[in-house]
Amino acid sequence: MNGNQACAEGSLAAGCRFLGFYPIQPCFEIVQHFADRCVDVDGTFIQMEDEISALAAVLGASWAGKKAMTVTSGPGFSLMMEHVGLGVMLETPCVIIESQRFGPSEGYPTQAGSGDVMQSRWGSHGDYEIITLSPNCPQEMFDLTVRAFNLSERYRLPVVVLADKAVGSMVEAVIIPKAEDLRLKKRKRYSGPKGKYLPYEYDKDLVPWMVKAGQGYRFHVTGLTHDEKGYPVMNAKCQEWNVHRIINKVRLFSDDIIDYEEGYTEDAEVLVVCYGSVSRAAVRAVRQVRKEGIRAGFFRLKTLWPFPEQRILELARQVRTIIVPEMNYGQAFLEVDRCSRGKAETIFVHQDFPKVRSGVDIINAIRKADVKA
Amino acid sequence: MKALEAVEKQEEIPPTEHPMDDVLRMDRIPHIWCPGCGIGLAVTAFVNALEKMQVDLDKVCVVSGIGCTGRVAGYIKTDSFHTTHGRALPFATGLKLGNPDLKIVVFSGDGDIVSIGGNHFIHAARRNIDILVICVNNFIYAMTGGQVAPTTPRSAYTTTSPFGNFETPSNIPQLAESAGAVYVARWTSLHMRRLTQSIIEGFQKPGFSMVEVISPCAMYYSRINKLGLGIDMMKFYHDNSVIKHGEPTENLDIGFQSQIIVGKFVDRERPTFSELYKGWKKEVKTVKRES
Numbered sequence: 001m002n003g004n005q006a007c008a009e010g011s012l013a014a015g016c017r018f019l020g021f022y023p024i025q026p027c028f029e030i031v032q033h034f035a036d037r038c039v040d041v042d043g044t045f046i047q048m049e050d051e052i053s054a055l056a057a058v059l060g061a062s063w064a065g066k067k068a069m070t071v072t073s074g075p076g077f078s079l080m081m082e083h084v085g086l087g088v089m090l091e092t093p094c095v096i097i098e099s100q101r102f103g104p105s106e107g108y109p110t111q112a113g114s115g116d117v118m119q120s121r122w123g124s125h126g127d128y129e130i131i132t133l134s135p136n137c138p139q140e141m142f143d144l145t146v147r148a149f150n151l152s153e154r155y156r157l158p159v160v161v162l163a164d165k166a167v168g169s170m171v172e173a174v175i176i177p178k179a180e181d182l183r184l185k186k187r188k189r190y191s192g193p194k195g196k197y198l199p200y201e202y203d204k205d206l207v208p209w210m211v212k213a214g215q216g217y218r219f220h221v222t223g224l225t226h227d228e229k230g231y232p233v234m235n236a237k238c239q240e241w242n243v244h245r246i247i248n249k250v251r252l253f254s255d256d257i258i259d260y261e262e263g264y265t266e267d268a269e270v271l272v273v274c275y276g277s278v279s280r281a282a283v284r285a286v287r288q289v290r291k292e293g294i295r296a297g298f299f300r301l302k303t304l305w306p307f308p309e310q311r312i313l314e315l316a317r318q319v320r321t322i323i324v325p326e327m328n329y330g331q332a333f334l335e336v337d338r339c340s341r342g343k344a345e346t347i348f349v350h351q352d353f354p355k356v357r358s359g360v361d362i363i364n365a366i367r368k369a370d371v372k373a
Numbered sequence: 374m375k376a377l378e379a380v381e382k383q384e385e386i387p388p389t390e391h392p393m394d395d396v397l398r399m400d401r402i403p404h405i406w407c408p409g410c411g412i413g414l415a416v417t418a419f420v421n422a423l424e425k426m427q428v429d430l431d432k433v434c435v436v437s438g439i440g441c442t443g444r445v446a447g448y449i450k451t452d453s454f455h456t457t458h459g460r461a462l463p464f465a466t467g468l469k470l471g472n473p474d475l476k477i478v479v480f481s482g483d484g485d486i487v488s489i490g491g492n493h494f495i496h497a498a499r500r501n502i503d504i505l506v507i508c509v510n511n512f513i514y515a516m517t518g519g520q521v522a523p524t525t526p527r528s529a530y531t532t533t534s535p536f537g538n539f540e541t542p543s544n545i546p547q548l549a550e551s552a553g554a555v556y557v558a559r560w561t562s563l564h565m566r567r568l569t570q571s572i573i574e575g576f577q578k579p580g581f582s583m584v585e586v587i588s589p590c591a592m593y594y595s596r597i598n599k600l601g602l603g604i605d606m607m608k609f610y611h612d613n614s615v616i617k618h619g620e621p622t623e624n625l626d627i628g629f630q631s632q633i634i635v636g637k638f639v640d641r642e643r644p645t646f647s648e649l650y651k652g653w654k655k656e657v658k659t660v661k662r663e664s
Contacts (some may be wrong), residue, residue, distance in 0.1 A: 018471060039657045044470050044650075048463060049496040056460040057467030060436075063454065064471025086457050213452040213468060214475050216431035220398065220447055222455035231401060232447065232455070 003141040004168040007097055007161070008033035010145030011069055012041060013182055016095070018068035019045040020057035024076045025109050026165040027099035031071050051076035055083035055096070062092045063221075065212035067149055069095035074103045074116060078123070085124035087158035088246060089223045091200075091208060093187055095148045100164040100276075111353050112165035114276050117331040120160045121305045127243055129250035131257055132160040132305040134275040138172045144302065150185040151257060155249060156207050162304060164327070166277035166353065190217070199230040200242075206249035254306040261300040264290060268297030270369045271319040271344070272362060273312070273336050275301040278325050278351055281359035289363060294370045304332065309339045316340030321369040325349040325362050345369075396420045396430065398450050405444055409595075409603015411562030411588025412442055415509050416449070418565055418586075419480070422572040433476045436465040438490060441516050441590075442482035442509040449480075459490030462497045465504050473647050476576065477503070483510040483524040487543050491523075498552035500646040501580045507572065508545060508583060509562075511590040512627075519593030526629040530597045547622035549583040550639050556582035557622065557639035562589070563611035564635065571637060580645045587614075587633055600630070 001009070008030045011019075019038070021031050035045050044061070048054040054070045061068040072080060077098050087094055102108035103115050120132045131151050133144045144161055152159040190197055190209035197217045202208045208228075211217045224232035225239045250257065264286060265271065274282035279300045286298045299315060301308065316322060322344050324333040333348040340346055349365045391399065397420065406412050423430065430451050437446035439458035446453040456464045461479045469477050479486075486494050486508045497504060513531055514520040521531040521538050524545065528537040546557045556578045558571040568586060575582030587610050589595060591603030600606050610633060618636040625634050 018467070020467060039654055039661065046466070046470060048466070049492050052460060053463030053466070053493050053496075056456065056463035057470070059456075060454075060464040060467025060469075061471035062467075064468050064475065066471045068467070068471070082457055083460070086460075090454075212472070213434050214432050214472050218431065218450050218452055220453045220455070222447060223457060224455065229400075231398075 001138055001174045002029070002169055002171045003135070003138040003163065004029035004099075005033045006138040006142040006174045007145050007163065007168070008037065009174070009176060010142035011095070011149070012037055012043070013142075013176065013179065014067065014146040014149035015184060016067045016069050016149060017041065017043040018058065018061035018066040019043070019070065020048050020054040020061065020068070021045070021071050022048055022051045022054045022076060024051075024073045026101055026168060027071050027073050027097065029168065030097060030099075051079035052082060055080040055087070058094045059083060059087055059090065059092045062094050063213050067093070067153070069097060071097045071099075073099045073109070074101050075106060077116060077119065081123040084130070084158055085126060085128065086223045088124070088128045088130065090221050091156040091246065092158070093152040093156050094158050095145070095152055095161065096158055097145065097161045097163065099168050100162060110165070112167075112277055113327050113353070114162070114164055114278070115328040115331070116162065117304055117328065120162055127247060129247045130160065130305055131155065131157060131250065132162050132303065134162050134301055134304050135167055136276055136279045136300070137167065138170055138174045140302070141167060142174050142176065146182060150183075153185045153187045154207070155253070156187060156210065157250070162276070164277055198228045200226060200228045202245065206245055206252065250306060257303055257306055258308045259302040260308055260311065261302060262297065264297035265299065265315060267295050268319050270294065270296040270321045270323065270366050271315055272296065272298045272323045272325065272366065273301070273332070274298060274325055275304060275332060276327075278327055278356055281356050282325055282362050285359040285362040285366065289366045294366060296366050301332070307335050307339065312336055312339035313341060313343070316343040319344050321345045321347060323347045323349055323362065323365050323369065325351050325365070327351045327353060327356065393420050396423055396450055398448055401448055404448055406441065407592040409589065409591030409606075410441070411511065411586070411603070411607060412445065412509055414562040414565065415507060415568070415586045415588060416445055418568040419478070419507060419572055420449070421569045422576065425569065426573055426576065428476065432474060433478065434465070434468055436461045436468065436477060436479050438481040438485035440482040440485050440514070441511070442480060443485060445480040459485050459488070460493065461485065462490055462493040462504070462506070466497060466502055469502060469504060469647075477505070478576070479504055479506045481506070481508060483508060483512070483545065484514050484522050487545060487548065488523045494548070495552040498549055498554045498581045498583070501553055501555060501643050502646040503579055504581055505572070505575045506581070506583045507586065509586045509588050510545060511588045511594060513590050513594040515590045515593050519597060526627055526631070529594070529629045531593070532597065542627065544622065544626050545585050546583070546625050546638050550622045553581065553643065554583045554639060555580035555641050555643050558637040559585040559587065559625065559635050561587040561607070561610040561614055561633065561635060563607045564614070574637070574640070578640075580643060587627075587635075
């Protein structure tokens with residue numbers, strides 16, 4: 001099974017029953033697979049008139065009670081930014097699968113890139129927090145899609161799975177667990193008396209209770225700054241009450257969200273921080289230089305946002321050099337550089353796709369860093 | 374009269390129940406609309422229609438975009454969504470597909486539906502998705518400060534057409550008909566009884582229905598064009614309208630302070646999105662089973 005098919009299977013296994021999309025490559029195979037399979041599970045899919053409406057329809061379906069997602073690539077993701085903001089403000093669970101290609105603009109549609117790391121974090125206007133996951137193999141396309149749905153239901157947020165063309169078309173064995181072994185999370189439902197429902201009242205996990213449209217709660221929600229009734233209130237106090245909470249519901253619980261994989265870090269002097277398809281070459285490079293006696297380690301990000309600031313700082317204190325290979329011109333690198341607070345030297349290694357497979361640039365960068373020491 | 378006497382005697386007026394208490398969010402009144410605005414009348418007609426039809430309000434959803442009319446969702450006591458500018462229709466599409474039992478009304482302005490949401494409007498009508506659109510047309514962008522709209526008649530002044538508008542405006546009913554709407558009507562905000570009737574018909578009609586409400590903007594359109602108070606404009610629109618049911622929609626252009634043709638223009642049958650989707654799904658299931 002390839003990564004795209006695994007992703008579609010993951011969404012269905014997670015209970016996704018609505019897909020709104022607009023044709024784009026290189027992610028389209030996910031939609032195709034979903035469309036083939038969704039009749040079996042009584043799901044719905046609709047091809048909308050553009051990506052703006054695709055995500056709008058997903059938000060609508062989510063309020064109707066469905067687990068919903070959209071699938072897109074770079075240019076489509078740019079169009080969706082308006083509704084990423086609306087999803088954050090209305091606190092609507094949904095999943096956005098983004099298969100990255102080279103940009104800017106139309107760019108190079110058939111080749112893998114990772115230029116949308118910062119866009120997935122900062123793309124919509126205003127202050128908000130978002131969750132972005134980064135799979136590096138077909139198995140993770142399945143697992144992280146399931147996790148994306150769980151996180152979106154738990155935190156009531158749009159969650160982005162930032163895949164890329166390479167991971168999507170890569171073919172590997174994928175183990176699909178039995179339905180009962182998947183621990184699926186459901187959104188916090190309100191079932192109290194009808195007159196008493198406040199759409200944005202919350203308790204200690206900072207997440208409000210949700211209802212479906214049509215249950216008789218007659219609620220109102222708005223993309224404007226709102227109070228706990230969901231009514232617009234235009235003052236600084238309410239802005240603070242509203243937006244600080246939707247930021248804190250991610251920041252204060254980031255330890256539960258952040259996930260990463262480490263290797264050979266106990267005694268590492270050179271650390272490679274990597275994610276996505278580049279991480280496959282990076283991990284291999286680390287293993288190879290270990291054989292040469294270089295004390296290198298790797299740190300693979302499975303969640304790009306929230307960023308594992310604490311752990312990067314700890315590692316920066318321990319290692320001498322941090323190398324960040326990326327298929328862009330330095331995005332997660334900026335974040336690593338910021339988090340390491342000058343405790344270690346940080347080096348960016350640009351990768352373009354055909355070259356990334358060999359990992360030769362990463363190996364050379366590690367060797368160079370080792371020689372300098 | 375009682376109220377007047379009470380005011381004269383400086384007595385306190387006891388709060389009385391408003392007949393629309395059940396359908397309006399009274400805790401949000403006073404609303405934000407200016408004196409002389411016609412949106413309130415469109416809301417009144419809508420509320421009257423809901424009450425006349427005796428529909429289960431728990432199953433009604435109102436979705437609005439942004440702008441003056443975009444605020445309607447916030448005042449109606451059903452499940453209501455105030456979404457992004459122009460995107461009420463795709464949001465409503467998702468809502469309807471997510472739960473086909475819902476009755477969905479999109480209440481928005483001309484800028485929202487024809488300009489920024491024009492593409493969504495065309496495609497929602499083409500799909501014939503089961504939604505009623507009430508489009509309040511006040512010929513101007515009011516909330517943002519009186520800019521020229523795609524519906525502004527030629528030669529009308531706005532803040533961004535200070536020497537008169539030279540562009541050709543949209544003809545909303547024609548757009549709706551050609552895109553595939555099954556029910557299209559237009560009234561002014563003073564045609565209360567007929568407007569209510571059209572809202573009822575559009576609401577009950579399976580498929581994509583559109584009711585345009587010509588409404589005065591007393592704050593910008595009237596002030597800039599020196600057309601008097603809101604009530605003067607309402608009367609003008611009402612008195613200069615001609616009821617012509619079934620008029621071909623190509624004749625429905627509106628000029629500056631010209632005659633306005635109102636009435637029910639389109640009432641036809643086309644299979645709705647939900648029907649086609651259901652049928653398709655059934656077919657696919659049979660084919661899959663057989664193979």
